[in-house]
Amino acid sequence: DEPTANPRSVLFVCLGNICRSPIAEAVFRQVLSERGLLDKWTVDSAATADYHVGEPSDNRAEACLRRHGISSNHIVRQLTLEDFDNFAYVIGMDHENVKNIKKIAPKKSPCRVELLGQYDPKNELLIEDPYYGGEAEFDNVYDQCLRCCRVFLDSAE
Numbered sequence: 001d002e003p004t005a006n007p008r009s010v011l012f013v014c015l016g017n018i019c020r021s022p023i024a025e026a027v028f029r030q031v032l033s034e035r036g037l038l039d040k041w042t043v044d045s046a047a048t049a050d051y052h053v054g055e056p057s058d059n060r061a062e063a064c065l066r067r068h069g070i071s072s073n074h075i076v077r078q079l080t081l082e083d084f085d086n087f088a089y090v091i092g093m094d095h096e097n098v099k100n101i102k103k104i105a106p107k108k109s110p111c112r113v114e115l116l117g118q119y120d121p122k123n124e125l126l127i128e129d130p131y132y133g134g135e136a137e138f139d140n141v142y143d144q145c146l147r148c149c150r151v152f153l154d155s156a157e
């Protein structure tokens with residue numbers, strides 16, 4: 001029968017895969033690296049929309065990561081059906097992302113579809129789209145992702 005995904009595998013998802021989910025991916029990798037767990041985990045990110053497929057992350061997201069000492073070279077890709085066989089977790093940033101993820105998820109998938117904010121110790125459930133925002137909004141996305149990724153890793157390890 002179907003091989004199950006590596007339990008240490010996570011795909012972060014947002015609308016365009018140029019702001020929130022690349023930041024979440026890079027922050028989670030940084031947390032893994034700090035704990036010596038980078039080689040145990042499979043980490044990736046994807047978009048629900050096709051607006052920017054093939055492009056790099058938004059330069060405001062890359063600048064935000066650089067401000068926090070993290071470099072990332074990312075190319076936008078869209079979520080696919082295969083992702084639900086390859087990742088144990090598919091994690092969205094807001095309710096629209098989760099709704100769109102569930103629209104293409106197979107009925108019987110063992111994959112866990114969750115909101116990253118459910119892991120926030122400060123209980124900010126939604127990681128809002130910063131597309132029309134500035135540095136402050138991107139730094140808030142970073143802070144939320146860092147808080148949530150630490151708790152998510154504790155819960156999944």
Ligand SMILES: N#Cc1ccccc1-c1cc(NCCCN2CCCCC2)c2ccccc2n1
Pocket residue numbers: 015016017018019051052129131132
């Ligand atoms: N949509 C919305 C929306 C609503 C509230 C806050 C942000 C956004 C917003 C808008 C974007 N692109 C502008 C519109 C794109 N076009 C929409 C109609 C189809 C053709 C493409 C984004 C692009 C990348 C990542 C996040 C984005 N987020």
